[in-house]
Amino acid sequence: MHPSAQIVFLERVGLYKAPPVSDIKPHQIPPGYEYIELLTGGRVSFETEHGLREFGCGTLFWHIPGDYTIHKNNPDAPYRCLTILFRIGEASTRRVPRWTIWERESEVLEFSEEILHSYSDSSLDREILCSYAYTRLFWQAYSQVHRKPDPALPLPLRKMILMIDQNFAANLSISDIAAHARVSIPHLHALCRLHLQQSPHQHLMTRRLQEARHLLLSSEAPIKKIYGDCGFMNVECFCRSFRKRFGVSPGEYRRQHGNYLFQS
Template sequence: MKTSDPRPIQFDRLKLLGLSHYHQSPGVHPVPKMIPPGHELIELMTGGKGWVREGEEWREVVPGDLIWHKPGDDSIGRSEWENPYRCLAIALQSDRPEGLGIPRFSRWPEVEERNAFVSETVKAFYNPAFDRHLLLHYAVSRLLFSVYRFSRQQEQAKLPEPIREALKWIDRNYAEPCSVEALAKRVGWSAAHLHHAFRLHLGQSPHKALMARRIRAAQEQLASTRHPIKRVAVECGFADASALIHAFRGSQGMTPTAYRRQQIGPLSR
């Protein structure tokens, strides 16, 4: 996720000022509010249609759009009269006058996930027994996750189609034997072209991308199962345990056994 300020968010310096599922009245436009210094407003569209000012233009917003307003921005300022907009509105206060540096426009397209989040956060906010700071942590973290996930999806969408197809195949079939030549043939390119394109767009070779996916799969198994290293190696696409150990040490700076011990730690039995 690209932000104007990469510093991590310090939740102890944030305050949840308000949270509501706002329904704009039909036949009238809302009055846009300028966000003051040290404040942020998050508007997650849940229904209808609205518009928000972006520079000198009005940008249409529809269900799934996530608008993270920083100081100086205006909130949604126009609404479709017959189908007025509805949104989850979350008001925050922080110690950063310039804002948290989150991209203003993003999306949360998964309808069921989004609706469940809206419902549970509204219920929690109006439940006096629910800890507000815990709700702040949850709501902001979940929204940041959606922003980050959407940003990743956008980056993937900008890649040439053959690279996207190659990455999809690697993600689903990492355990299968695969050469760069065979992968290139699957996407209709030469091996040299695929290698050059991976370097250009991803900063790594197709082989490196495949090995990274296998390492992630091995990490998951090591942390969640008691499978022998030999079995983990074979199920993750490595020729044998020695190949896994060599690749894992080069990538993670430790052996698979040490990684498993680190992850399980006091939970080991």
């Protein structure tokens, strides 16, 4: 189901500025609603699975029925947040985490101003605004989670995934990865087969090819530079791996996606 399919109405948009006190009266979200608090400034403490943690600008709190709004304020830096109340047409379930981080502060502030301004403009279609606001927030929460390893994975695999994500362009060997994950090479292979259905080398190649595809679409860098930036040892290996994965050469992929869709 599309994330916005269950929305009935954009009930209310506001900008809350907490007073300089430690505790704010919390409110429980009633059935039939979802409530968003997007911090645009200040600091707030929130109880996570790892204990009480302080959050700042860019933290996105997504409340469903039964949840309570944030309320542990920092009186030395009172929090400010964009608040959005959605009325939901069916039973609400948690599809994104209770809190995520929108990393680019400038985007947070621009989005907040855009929503407040648009909500104030009665000439704009409220249904379209509702769909846009919900989908944009949902995408931020969803994509932030999927950029990080699944916390349910064994710790060695999470270490491997982070190492590959941050160092895919380096000359990584499987022994380097296993040493970083603090397991033997056979054990790393077994964990990958069980949880990822691929070998460590396949995961590394997937990440390199993902970056190559991004660079082919977003830059004009020559292929002889892209293969090195993505960790491939030579252009022949890169082109062979790319064609095997995507069915076309890197040059053909760039031509296909660089043209207008209906251009012959």
